[in-house]
Amino acid sequence: MTRDPEKRRSVPPELGAYLADLVHRTRDVCGPRLVSVLASGSVALGDYRHGRSDVDVTVVVEPDVPPETLRELARELAHPRLPCPAAGLELVVYDADFANRPSGAAGYLLNLNTGPLLPERADHDAAGTPAFWFVIDRSITHRNALTLWGRPAHQVIAEPDPAALFAALRACVREHTDGEGHLADNRVLNGCRALVYCRTGRWTPKRAAGRRIAATDPDFRPLIEAALHSFELPRPAAAALPAAEVRAFLSRVREQVDRAADATGAAP
Numbered sequence: 001m002t003r004d005p006e007k008r009r010s011v012p013p014e015l016g017a018y019l020a021d022l023v024h025r026t027r028d029v030c031g032p033r034l035v036s037v038l039a040s041g042s043v044a045l046g047d048y049r050h051g052r053s054d055v056d057v058t059v060v061v062e063p064d065v066p067p068e069t070l071r072e073l074a075r076e077l078a079h080p081r082l083p084c085p086a087a088g089l090e091l092v093v094y095d096a097d098f099a100n101r102p103s104g105a106a107g108y109l110l111n112l113n114t115g116p117l118l119p120e121r122a123d124h125d126a127a128g129t130p131a132f133w134f135v136i137d138r139s140i141t142h143r144n145a146l147t148l149w150g151r152p153a154h155q156v157i158a159e160p161d162p163a164a165l166f167a168a169l170r171a172c173v174r175e176h177t178d179g180e181g182h183l184a185d186n187r188v189l190n191g192c193r194a195l196v197y198c199r200t201g202r203w204t205p206k207r208a209a210g211r212r213i214a215a216t217d218p219d220f221r222p223l224i225e226a227a228l229h230s231f232e233l234p235r236p237a238a239a240a241l242p243a244a245e246v247r248a249f250l251s252r253v254r255e256q257v258d259r260a261a262d263a264t265g266a267a268p
Helices: 013-033 067-077 132-144 162-178 184-200 206-216 218-231 243-264
Strands: 034-040 055-061 089-095 110-114 121-123 146-150
Touching (some): 013 034, 013 055, 013 146, 055 132, 067 110, 162 184, 162 243, 184 243, 206 218, 218 243
Antiparallel strands (some): 034 055, 034 146, 089 110, 110 121
């Protein structure tokens, strides 16, 4: 798949000092076992919204990194020890051997969530963790990540194979259809992003995906436009959207994901 040149994107100014400090601390803790520090998510896709977006960071380390090093890294990067200016930091650490193989597993060494609007989490055991977020994030990272330090993403993060990726998209849509723990606008716009991926094979920023689907799917245009309006607001001010309409839209998304998976030969 085509990757956008990194020179077209840059770190948002609101995050520059923070990410520089994050890289500095990560290098200090991991030392020569550090391979790469990569910015993914909305930063990589050029759609970071200050006050709304999380900061997604992927760290790749050598396989022999000691568990205590990972625990120290979680402590050093936790908010407010390292004050996060965004809604939150979602940082995932992989060992280089795992990251360089296509996989449908979660596979992380550390899954750190921290920040002013995120529940604190520092998980070192990927066993039993739903894998779909990590599979989708690795695909986005492989194709689009900004290199903050070390080797570029396409050299260290493997693209998941189509079967694993479509399984992850299906699971993501099911999660958003249930809706528990997710803002309604984010559920709708993630659904739009899944549709655009199925139609184009490319990862698109959520707002751009929403505008594209609103222009082509008139049945759900009012819902998507309401989600886009809500997404411009700070996270605590996000609007409530009609629950039945959100579920109906996501059911439509799932049907189209299934058809795209069948067309590519990716088994359910």
